[in-house]
Amino acid sequence: MTNTSHPHHDGAEIHLSPDEAVVLFELLSRWCDSKAIHAHSPDSKCFESTAECAVLHNVLASLEKQLVAPFKEDHHQIVEEARRRLADLWDHPTLKG
Template identity: 40%
Template sequence: MTDGGEVSISMTSDEALVLFDLLHRWEDDEQVTPPQNEAEQIALWAVSALIERVLVEPFGPDYSRLVSEARTRLTPTD
């Protein structure tokens, strides 16, 4: 896989929603360690853009509630 070809990653809608929210929070709050080089930033933007293309939740009025519910479903219970 060193040729720059495409890779497919599968995740649940809950995982995608929580990851999307996390990436945007990091970006908005500048909480993430700055990328070591431009390629890392481009990769993060690409992942965020791919997730954004398939999610409708970020554009709805109940986005915060949906993220909270997704987090709850993803959190293991003991």
């Protein structure tokens, strides 16, 4: 089916492993929580448009609808174990390496 409202744009489907999904959920939750006084999050200089923030909020909302782990009593343990399993995939301290 052709997307006639945005003929020059492609949609995308992203598959995340359970570990990736719970780690991404935790990161975005931390970044988006306005009540978290000690959580670091990207500031306005990081974003070129408010649309980028909207996309991240939509990804978080989508994960929230799909995941069960973040709402379990042992959520923090689940996240820590997922981080441990994924840690070897990236050995740099930042996204830029």
